[in-house]
Amino acid sequence: MRETWVVGAAANRFGKMKDSSREAATRVSLEAIRQSGLEPKDIGYTFVSNCFGISEHQAHLGPLINNGLGIPHVPSATIESACSSSSAALHEAFVHVAGGFADAALVVGVEKLSHLDTLTATSYFAIAADYPFETKNGATFPGLYATLASAYRQAFPTRPEMFGAVAIKNHANAARNPHAHFQKEITMETYLSSPVIASPLRLYDCCPFSDGAAAVVVAAKEFVKSPVTEPLVVRASARSGSVTDMQDRPDLLGLPATRLAAEKAFRQAKLEPKDIDFLEVHDCFTIAEVLALEDLGFVPKGTGAKAEFDGVTARDGKLPTNTSGGLKAKGHPVSATGASQVVEIFEQMNGLAKGREVAKAETALAHNVGATGGSCSVHIFSRR
Amino acid sequence: MTASESLPSASHTIDEFVKGYEEGGRLRGFRCSNCGLITATWGLACSRCGKSTLEETELSPRGKVAAFTILTVPGEEFLNEAPYAYVVVDLDGGGRVTGWMPSVRAEHEVEIGDRVRYVSSYKSGVQFVKDAPTTNPG
Numbered sequence: 001m002r003e004t005w006v007v008g009a010a011a012n013r014f015g016k017m018k019d020s021s022r023e024a025a026t027r028v029s030l031e032a033i034r035q036s037g038l039e040p041k042d043i044g045y046t047f048v049s050n051c052f053g054i055s056e057h058q059a060h061l062g063p064l065i066n067n068g069l070g071i072p073h074v075p076s077a078t079i080e081s082a083c084s085s086s087s088a089a090l091h092e093a094f095v096h097v098a099g100g101f102a103d104a105a106l107v108v109g110v111e112k113l114s115h116l117d118t119l120t121a122t123s124y125f126a127i128a129a130d131y132p133f134e135t136k137n138g139a140t141f142p143g144l145y146a147t148l149a150s151a152y153r154q155a156f157p158t159r160p161e162m163f164g165a166v167a168i169k170n171h172a173n174a175a176r177n178p179h180a181h182f183q184k185e186i187t188m189e190t191y192l193s194s195p196v197i198a199s200p201l202r203l204y205d206c207c208p209f210s211d212g213a214a215a216v217v218v219a220a221k222e223f224v225k226s227p228v229t230e231p232l233v234v235r236a237s238a239r240s241g242s243v244t245d246m247q248d249r250p251d252l253l254g255l256p257a258t259r260l261a262a263e264k265a266f267r268q269a270k271l272e273p274k275d276i277d278f279l280e281v282h283d284c285f286t287i288a289e290v291l292a293l294e295d296l297g298f299v300p301k302g303t304g305a306k307a308e309f310d311g312v313t314a315r316d317g318k319l320p321t322n323t324s325g326g327l328k329a330k331g332h333p334v335s336a337t338g339a340s341q342v343v344e345i346f347e348q349m350n351g352l353a354k355g356r357e358v359a360k361a362e363t364a365l366a367h368n369v370g371a372t373g374g375s376c377s378v379h380i381f382s383r384r
Numbered sequence: 385m386t387a388s389e390s391l392p393s394a395s396h397t398i399d400e401f402v403k404g405y406e407e408g409g410r411l412r413g414f415r416c417s418n419c420g421l422i423t424a425t426w427g428l429a430c431s432r433c434g435k436s437t438l439e440e441t442e443l444s445p446r447g448k449v450a451a452f453t454i455l456t457v458p459g460e461e462f463l464n465e466a467p468y469a470y471v472v473v474d475l476d477g478g479g480r481v482t483g484w485m486p487s488v489r490a491e492h493e494v495e496i497g498d499r500v501r502y503v504s505s506y507k508s509g510v511q512f513v514k515d516a517p518t519t520n521p522g
Binding site: 119120122123126130132133134135136137138139140142143146147148149150151154195196197198199200201243245246247248249252 | 398401402423424425426431450451452453454455456457458459460461462463465468470471472479480481482483484491496508509510
């Protein structure tokens with residue numbers, strides 16, 4: 001396997017895009033390529049993620065993006081893995097580059113939902129669950145994570161303020177991230193007085209529907225030679241799967257796919273959780289960040305919520321988590337999310353995360369979950 | 385799957401599963417004759433042991449709530465039903481199913497461990513109602 005680097009990473013401002021997915025994806029792709037010091041003609045493969053493109057009457061986005069970049073002959077494919085689509089695309093790019101099938105590859109994730117009403121968007125999100133066996137039984141996406149929160153609350157002493165701490169931290173981080181959808185801090189009072197969406201989850205436990213686009217350029221070390229940015233060495237690119245349905249999981253106190261992907265990733269990188277300086281994890285709901293800390297092995301099972309409340313995951317804490325604001329406050333444009341986690345790590349390691357820098361940015365982990373954990377990606381990056 | 389393994393006996397379709405809930409049908413599922421897994425989720429091989437030894441079975445209509453939420457913001461197909469409980473239920477004879485409880489509309493009306501019973505519904509989906517506690521579950 002060839003040593004593989006992330007040499008460019010770019011995202012737009014999440015929230016509401018005027019651009020179509022096609023325009024936004026092409027713009028961030030060109031920005032990421034320019035940042036890498038490479039040229040579009042150096043790209044050997046384009047991996048696109050765009051779950052809900054059908055709502056814009058547009059599938060098969062890859063050739064259109066490549067055409068807009070002036071490289072229509074370059075092969076492309078769309079990779080879909082629900083909310084973990086673009087980290088799955090990153091994995092495919094890694095496999096191509098590390099395996100010698102491409103010298104450089106472009107990963108671009110994009111989503112546009114703001115032209116849909118909330119009900120339609122909620123229903124779109126729910127189709128990534130098991131439609132006949134979950135959605136048809138009354139589930140929504142917040143509802144499924146809420147059942148996990150109810151099981152967690154029953155098993156471990158948990159106060160609402162512990163979930164609230166996740167929301168407050170991630171909003172504070174997002175307020176310092178120019179890419180973020182929400183750029184305002186919230187108080188515990190705001191959190192506690194927000195309406196319940198799916199008990200025990202309140203409005204401020206939930207990520208928003210966001211538009212957004214993010215792109216990452218990966219390339220073989222031997223191809224780049226003299227990088228113009230501080231490249232991220234891909235130390236691990238691991239994916240896992242799990243039974244999709246809550247009804248087939250004996251254990252509701254975590255996501256089995258996260259545990260499996262983390263084990264694989266740490267083995268691949270020959271690292272342990274103690275070696276990670278900061279992390280971006282999948283916090284579509286506050287409970288998801290708590291479960292991620294535990295399932296990834298950073299804190300013992302049942303202690304994640306308290307660790308959040310105690311400030312362990314703050315920017316200046318022992319384990320800075322979601323310095324970007326996370327899905328919760330940076331926003332969750334489904335197919336752009338995985339790539340945008342890498343953008344945050346790239347900005348932190350390149351000294352571009354002004355106002356939200358972590359103390360030490362040598363090694364970082366990105367964790368991205370598909371829906372309620374039917375699929376999961378864990379990537380580990382370090383500086384050279 | 386090896387050549388000597390027979391085709392799975394599970395012949396019913398997802399549609400039959402789902403329509404069954406509406407038409408006074410029983411709660412249906414599969415039992416794996418190799419590892420004993422009981423599941424309500426359609427498949428051709430066992431999600432636990434991987435063998436294609438799933439046999440159709442009728443699931444117990446009674447069980448206990450393992451996890452729940454009260455949904456105030458529903459999806460499209462449950463638009464006029466909220467608030468309602470969405471529940472994960474451990475069935476008495478083994479296996480888990482998820483379903484909804486239109487009669488439960490607030491958090492204080494349900495607890496983990498509560499006994500519930502499957503009822504055939506006028507609406508698609510597995511529907512549960514509260515069941516009287518019993519000293520001899522199952």
